Amino acid sequence: MPAVFDAQRAKDIIDAHLALEGPLLPILHAFVEEFGFVDDAAVPQIADALNITRAEVHGVLTFYHDFRREPAGRHILKICRAEACQARGCESVADHCLADLGVDWHGTTADGAITVEPVYCLGLCANGPSALFDDEPIAELTADKLVGVIEEADAA
């Protein structure tokens, strides 16, 4: 469960990774895992610990799609938009799902439950359209199927 940013917890995460070669990406992943996003306050802290500039940390943080800089919804839905899923009609399915949720790409539903992100290939290319709801893979995605997955997640 995403926690509120906490400088001490952040320090512990950084320290746990210092023995790695090239620790920056693992640290940023760990921040997203722990807090749900990488708070701006973490940037100087990481830079200081790794003895690199804040600009370098910022550069890496902003280069990769995965490193979120603001909180997301409680669940993240990634819908594949790559060619193999396009060949199986993902665009119209995605439009339908987005309309049902009342959001656009990268948007979060009004109740803060779900953030929807595009993804380019989940390796489910013979069974598309495909999606990932948190870590739950979905093949042959339809708007109805998505409703079922969301209901199941809410019930759990």
Place this chain on the structure above:
Amino acid sequence: MTRIFVPRDVVALALGANKVAAAILENAKARGADVTIVRNGSRGMFFLEPLIEVETPAGRIAYGPVSAQDVSSLFDAGFLNGGAHALRIGRPEEHPYLKRQTRLTFARCGITDPLSLDDYAAHEGWLGLKRAIEIGSAAIVEEITKSGLRGRGGAAFPTGIKWKTVADTKADRKYVVCNADEGDSGTFADRMVLEDDPFMLIEGMTISAIAVGASKGYVYCRSEYPHAVKAFNAALDLARAAGYLGKDILGSGHAFDIELRVGAGAYVCGEETALLESLEGGRGMVRAKPPLPAIHGLFQRPTVINNVLSFAAAPFILAHGAKAYADFGMGRSRGTMPLQLAGNIRYGGLFETAFGLTLGEIVEDIGGGTASGRPVRAVQCGGPLGAYFPPALFETPFDYEAFAAKDGLIGHGGIVVFDDTVDMMAMARFAMEFCAIESCGKCTPCRIGSTRGQEVIDKIFDGVDVDANISLLEDLCQTMKFGSLCALGGFAPYPVMSALRHYPEDFRPRTAAVAAE
């Protein structure tokens, strides 16, 4: 006790395999049947997933595609003894889709429990590594070179030459890096190795480490594959505990360990130098070559960087000898290629075969044409940067050189089928859009060219100077192809140019038509 195999591959999971496994246990309990569930890998017949198998005295009998609702009727039909049922497939190895394949790399896939060291050892596991330890560095490189293995990531560079360069370069430490950043749409073979036969990759990388004298290995896996990440990490722990990784591998005196690193959603990190930058903790910016990674690679040390499938081919080559591998294939394309049949295709999945089948045989014969039942209109080979082939080119044999001769590439072996509803101008625009989203920004043709490409296609769409803008698009493609630093900008023109060449009728103004509707 009856063993029932329910795949743990993410395709099976995405189609409800966990619910099927739970339903089997529930039914067995209610009926007092003594069953154990083995979570095996996938056979790669994705049109039949979840494909469950029951161990009977007559061999394993498969049923698929099974949903949780079918389980009760399977018990009623006596499936524990291989009983008849509408979903009964029979012996999986007799299924034409598997029977026609030549499975060298994927020989174990779907048969074994991917996280069972006993299963792996019982199915020729570690034989290649043991022989590698026996024959030593120079002889390993010799075997790989003679096998004719070429990099399976897409660039098709001879693997033996790469390994020899690293072996011959002196340094205080060397690395073996596995590129598992399988970002191409329509490909999943790397993912299947990581999830369904991870020890094979560990064995292949260890063979490479012994060949070149490396002590540390990294696998860089994309974050879009969370299940593969979990499976491979579990396999690393098991292999380490059993002495297949560590300070003294199988008592040989060689020290080698592997660490899994997870990407962060950047397609360009599949390019080898961008991947190395990312591993070092930087932005995934492409490096200029030379220097080659084999000489100045990860942390400026000599580095073998190969695709998952290249490493995965090594255990077979070492265990059976270079000739056994090179005997398959045609021309300069030796051995087998795991084809990945994807998109709008009836029989999608993994199909490992020797090089040389024609594209038409692959799509129509093996793949069964489209899933929608409509005519095939286009086949994109080699991922988002690969060319679109029309049925008129279906005679092209699947071989690196033959594809290059038709201005295409086989890349990582992904084959994505589209039916006649596809809009090829939209696909061309998507190629430019994708390149713009994923460009690392280092070189101008890719960074600016991809955005200009989208704009030019939009103008054609809007009916602005159509002929002049088509010429401009062709010109832009040439600039990107020859002026980009890496394959992202350099190959993004392939889908665009092939769409223009083979489907010129799609490149026409649309706004008027839309307005008229």
